[in-house]
Amino acid sequence: MAAFRGPRRWLWRWRRNPLRRRSDALDSWVLLTAWVLTVLGGVVTGLAATQAVEDGLTRQRADWHSATARLTEDVPPAAGSGARVVWAKARWSTTDGAPRSGQVRVHAGSAAGTPVAVWTDREGRLVSRPATAAQARVRASLVGALVGVSAAGIPFVTGRLVRARLERRRMDRWDTEWQRIGPLWRRMTS
Numbered sequence: 001m002a003a004f005r006g007p008r009r010w011l012w013r014w015r016r017n018p019l020r021r022r023s024d025a026l027d028s029w030v031l032l033t034a035w036v037l038t039v040l041g042g043v044v045t046g047l048a049a050t051q052a053v054e055d056g057l058t059r060q061r062a063d064w065h066s067a068t069a070r071l072t073e074d075v076p077p078a079a080g081s082g083a084r085v086v087w088a089k090a091r092w093s094t095t096d097g098a099p100r101s102g103q104v105r106v107h108a109g110s111a112a113g114t115p116v117a118v119w120t121d122r123e124g125r126l127v128s129r130p131a132t133a134a135q136a137r138v139r140a141s142l143v144g145a146l147v148g149v150s151a152a153g154i155p156f157v158t159g160r161l162v163r164a165r166l167e168r169r170r171m172d173r174w175d176t177e178w179q180r181i182g183p184l185w186r187r188m189t190s
Contacts, residue, residue, distance in 0.1 A: 023166055027166050027167075033155075034156060034158065034159020034163075038152045038155045038159070041154070041155055042149060042151050045147055045151035049140075049147035049148065050143065051144075053136075054137065057131050057136035061130045064119050065095070067092045067118050068116070068117060069104055069115070069116045070113050071090050071104075071106060071110055072089045072101065073112050074110075075111075077109035078108035085107060085108070087106075088104060089101065090118070092118060092120070092124075095124070098124060104126070
């Protein structure tokens with residue numbers, strides 16, 4: 001089993017080593033911190049977003065209700081292969097009996113007085129049909145995943161940038177040391 005060498009290999013960045021520089025230790029802590037924040041931040045933010053979206057959609061299902069609207073005008077039939085669903089003016093009542101009116105989507109050729117199912121909020125304003133419980137779970141999961149991945153990207157990218165800066169600083173120091181030591185090696189080999 002040469003491929004797996006035991007748990008000592010997993011923590012190689014934190015082992016004692018006389019050749020390990022302070023920048024190597026800092027690099028390993030930056031890496032660990034970035035990964036922990038990436039994973040935890042992404043998961044926590046994703047779960048919070050999922051819960052918030054699901055709660056909002058649950059509130060919509062509770063607050064929005066179906067109402068019957070009546071067309072106030074005749075809708076002309078669709079000409080040829082034109083639109084089959086059109087906008088038309090309709091009137092409905094709120095839960096407290098107040099009259100409301102607005103534009104609703106109906107089939108072309110509908111007559112005035114035709115009943116149309118609409119969805120309204122507590123104030124009687126037209127809204128779209130609320131998401132079912134299954135649709136709400138899917139939407140919430142998708143939003144949570146997107147938010148979680150986006151939130152996880154921030155510490156991941158920040159960690160990469162910090163580590164790149166540390167690497168650039170290490171290379172600059174190495175160049176400085178090589179400029180000082182390099183000429184001594186040439187004298188010894190010639």
